[in-house]
Amino acid sequence: MKAISIHPEPVMEILAGKKTKEYRSWTTHYRGPLLICSTAIKTPGCISGHAVCIVDLVDVEQLEEGSYAWIFKNVRCIHPFSIKGQRRLYHVSDERIVEPMRGEFLVEDEEKVVTEEFWQKYYLTLIS
Template sequence: MKALSLRSDYALDVLSGDKTIEYRSWPTKYRGDLLICATAHKIPKTIPGHALVVVRLKDVKKLGDHQYAWQLDHLRAIEPFPVKGRQRLFNVDDSLIKYHPEVDDENNPSEEVIKAFAQKYLIPIRY
């Protein structure tokens, strides 16, 4: 799967659904599923160096010179796993991705389901 590295706090914002646009200085023709990975830079209360969520890269809009808005939707939570991020888009083996089907923005998960997911998968590995 194609993957993209973000600062660990921004990656968590994507996972929570609070960040649906990623600003980049470069475009891509790729559209489809995109694994969001947190960079290894340690920011308190984040999960550095892990793949966190799969989203769909719906579109890329040019905003100006070297300014592009990447539109993200269809969030699907995964069991986080360590990954070494890279610049630009990179590939991660699909077999490493284990979806958590109850935490999918199209299923409108309850607060209880989200909290249970966080307690089991996110809090134990948080920096």
């Protein structure tokens, strides 16, 4: 799967569904599932150095010369895993990505929502 590394604070906002645009100085023709990885920068209240969720990259809008808004939809939790980030888009083996299993999520409004137990076990333990 294609992946991108982003600083920890915006990653937490993406994970919570509050941030739906990521601003970059470069564009991509890629559209589809995108693994969101948090850089290793230690940031209080954030997860650092881990892949934390999947979003769908649905569009890239040019804002002005050299400025682009990447549009994200459909945030999905995964079992977070440690990862060394890279610049630009990069590939992460699909075998490393584990989505929540039955019993680890509920279906609300036709969307999978992880349980409080899942959140505490896999995410809260990683927040610094």
